[in-house]
Amino acid sequence: MLLEVEGLCVNYGHIEAIRDISFGVEEGTVTTLIGANGAGKTTTLKTLSGLRKVRAGKVTFDGTDITDMSPEKRVKLGLSQSPEGRGIFPGMTVRENLDMGGFVRRDKAGLAADLDRVMALFPRLSERISQVAGTMSGGEQQMLAIGRALMARPRVVLLDEPSMGLAPKLIQQIFAIIKEINEQGTTVLLVEQNAAQALKAADQAHVLETGELVRSGTGAELAGDPSVRAAYLGGDI
Template identity: 65%
Template sequence: MLLEIDNLKLLYGRIEALHGISLHVEQGEIVALIGANGAGKTTTMKAISGLHAISGGSIKFDGADVSRLRADLRVIRGIGQSPEGRGVFPGMTVLENLEMGAYTRKDKADIAKDLAMVFDLFPRLQERRKQAGGTLSGGEQQMLAVGRALMTRPKLLLLDEPSMGLAPKLIQQIFEIITRINEQGTTILLVEQNAQQALSRAHRGYVLETGRIVKEGTGQELLHDPAVKEAYLGVA
């Protein structure tokens, strides 16, 4: 098991945002985490990546307990994240943004190979490699955020709302690339409000409501679950 979360609790001040959630991700999977705004999806991602301290439970990654490990050390162990809102460095070029993803790495030859891989996945980034990240379109910035996360050479790629704010054509393109990344061997935990796209491509999924896991199953099981269809797919 690559990622195992057990009875995870997290506080924002005195408010408990996660009420003891448990989930797991197997090597090679795409696992989707869906839910409404405020359900705790991004909070869960921040807990996994080490950007927010937990108040209870445990996070095990690749056989080791990383619950108290610093965020930068989690990156070195193999947890890469494309955050909600993209978070590109606006004053840096596309190439410099991608190089920042490889900041903790020393394997220069493999960094060059991974850069070529990112440009193969996102040809637009190669075209824009000398352009400042802040001048890219929303879709291009999303590509850059995913590409930068891939430059960490992650064993687990955390994708937080990769389709947010994108036109339908770009949403389709982003999800096709997510599937391709997974087929190339990267395990993915995906937080996404576009439940249709997420569950269509996920091996398994979890439904999060107000800090609690309320449903889990295969992507197809959740896609055809009447309650999920009504709540998240707009089907009565």
């Protein structure tokens, strides 16, 4: 496993947000976590990024224990995140936001190549390269958030609710880009409330309920699971 979570427990004060969850992400795959609001999906990603402290358990990345590693070191190791709510720098231009995504890197040629890659994935950003990010539409800001995460040249990119608040046409576009990112060689760990799209995109999938991992399988297996269909897919997919 490229990324492995073992017995992970995370608290917010006295409240258990994550209780003893274990799962792995294989290199080259798309893995998704689905669940209702408050299930612990975003907390899981924040913990993997180093933004939440672990109460118990272990996180391993490519054989290295990163449980207590700083967020910056995790980015250098190959783990970057596009956060829930996009988290762009609204007063900066598109180009400045993308430059921030590569802040840990010193390889100018590689950064230039990755900027070209992001522009190819998101032509809209190329058209708005000098625009102040806070003036763009929600869909454009989501593209920017994903592009910024890719500028770190991650081995695993963590995508937290990339379709949130977007129109159906844009959701289709974002998921097509996620597929392309994966096909280009980047492993994806995806958190999504749009369970139908997430399971369609996923090689492996896990269901979180109130901080516990209650079901795992391939995307197709969970899409066909009656209990998953009833809870998250409106009875159909």
